[in-house]
Amino acid sequence: MLSWIDGQDAAAVNLQNRGLAYGDGLFETIAVRGGRPSLLALHLDRLALGCQRLAIEADLTLVRNELLQFAQLLGDGVAKLILTRGDSQRGYAPVAGAQARRILQGSPLPAYPVANAEQGVRLFACQTRLAEQPLLAGLKHLNRLEQVLARAEWQDSTFAEGLMRDGQGRVIEGVYSNLFLVRDNVLLTADLSRCGVAGVMRAALLEQAALLGIPVQVRDLPFEMLEQADEVFVCNSVYGIWPVREIAALNWPAGPLTRKLQAVARTLLDT
Amino acid sequence: MLSWIDGQDAAAVNLQNRGLAYGDGLFETIAVRGGRPSLLALHLDRLALGCQRLAIEADLTLVRNELLQFAQLLGDGVAKLILTRGDSQRGYAPVAGAQARRILQGSPLPAYPVANAEQGVRLFACQTRLAEQPLLAGLKHLNRLEQVLARAEWQDSTFAEGLMRDGQGRVIEGVYSNLFLVRDNVLLTADLSRCGVAGVMRAALLEQAALLGIPVQVRDLPFEMLEQADEVFVCNSVYGIWPVREIAALNWPAGPLTRKLQAVARTLLDT
DSSP states (O other), X not given: OOEEETTEEOSXXXXXXXXXXXXXXXXXXXXXXXXXXXXXXXXXXXXXXXXXXXXXXXXXXXXXXHHHHHXXXXXXXXXXXXXXXXXXXXXXXXXXXXXXXXXXEEEOOOOOOHHHHHTOEEEEEEEEEEOOOTTTTBOOBSOOHHHHHHHTTXXXXXEEEEEEEETTOOEEEESSSEEEEEETTEEEEEOOSXXXXXXXXXXXXXXXXXXXXXXXXXXXXXXXXXXXXXXXXXXXXXXXXXXXXXXXXXXXXXXXXXXXXXXHHHHHHHO | OOEEETTEEOSEEETTBHHHHHOOEEEEEEEEETTEETTHHHHHHHHXXXXXXXXXXXXXXXXXXHHHHHHHHHOSEEEEEEEEOOBOSSSSOOOTTOBOEEEEEEEOOOOOOHHXXXXXXXXXXXXXXXXXXXXXXXXXXXXXXXXHHHHTTOXXXXXXEEEEEETXXXXXXXXXXXXXXXXXXXXXXXXXXXXXBOOHHHHHHHHHHHHHTOOEEEEOOOTHHHHTOSEEEEEETTTEEEEEEEETTEEOOOOHHHHHHHHHHHHHHHO
């Protein structure tokens, strides 16, 4: 598959790369359709926030331009963009003024079962808890061992995703998705200031809900709120929205607000 | 410098490597003197524990043999060993049965000021707190953004190390060292079951203290315990032991137990 480092064809990265050494970097997983990256502005916004919070120096105009060129060559697929804090010798100290290394990798669009979007999905209730680290919360950084451990908890393919909670048992997100609840026509999603990844589709849906006049609350979600939910769905910037029909002993229908936002998400990904 | 992947000369790693993608792996930083890796058995013990806890499949006999060969070629220096959960396509799910990728990198022994060991060091009091994640605590895994953020807090080279605390303010470790206190002739070091890296020199000193009849407590260390300490030192498997003479407004002498263990550490590293 197509892959670039700093704008050049490359399939391997220097062993001194700080992404490998420390997970010292950020990534974005971007759906590409007809040569165009979906939700580009939101992906770049999150990347800019990540660079700012981790003090990674990157030329984001160059990143954007390379991504647009890469997407054109890719056509249809997923572009994974990794920005790492360049290379360094042994030692945690960042090299002052180092420019971020830009890695782009193409892959085919994943072939998820159509039933995921139509009938909804079962979520595995993961035991792996998300640690609370406000300095990293919300970012899509390269330190992802919690997700690896959580994803390794189930092999049964009837679970399309896993539910992740924090140390207090609060509902946070899926392993590779964000999670929303609907209760009394209010859209609820977890506050991600202590842990979790603030997904680009989550951000897009929060924007769209505001435009559509749908009341939204971003707040702590104790597990009991799942029991009280009328609808539950997961989302990400590749598959859009999947209704959640089952987590452990709990069940929900694919309700009207889920279906409405699912159509919105599809439009966002297709345009 | 010398570097190998899976026993072959190589300077770059495949972009699909899960170490780069997710920090999905472990590492060891091993002092090599006269072609021999120091504290080899303890390094391999920690690696085995890490592989077990992260379910990374690795042939540790092969790892050991490669490391011995690599050390012979290196002569004097530091061998950094990285084990990653092989390669995979996009997605957190580990590939069943994947063998770990073995990466070895050589570098010169760091030229620390002699005064660090002789007069002792100042520690910067880092604001970055360690998150509590019992599933990863103790391991030297590749998710090291907290250390990168902590190390970026100071540029003043009169600080040789930084003090890291957990979210409750308890004293845990240095950025690249473990920390010990001495109080009333008892050796104290932080319990690392919620966060921190269980260093190989820490393990060696705990063993040696038992042999020497020095009472040891591995326990929670509220910040007040630093104020009450008679001696403080940091240690790792490259430099051995440095007395700590200053953290913020607190000062300690390089005391007798520190000096005794410093000699022990030197012997451990030289033999």
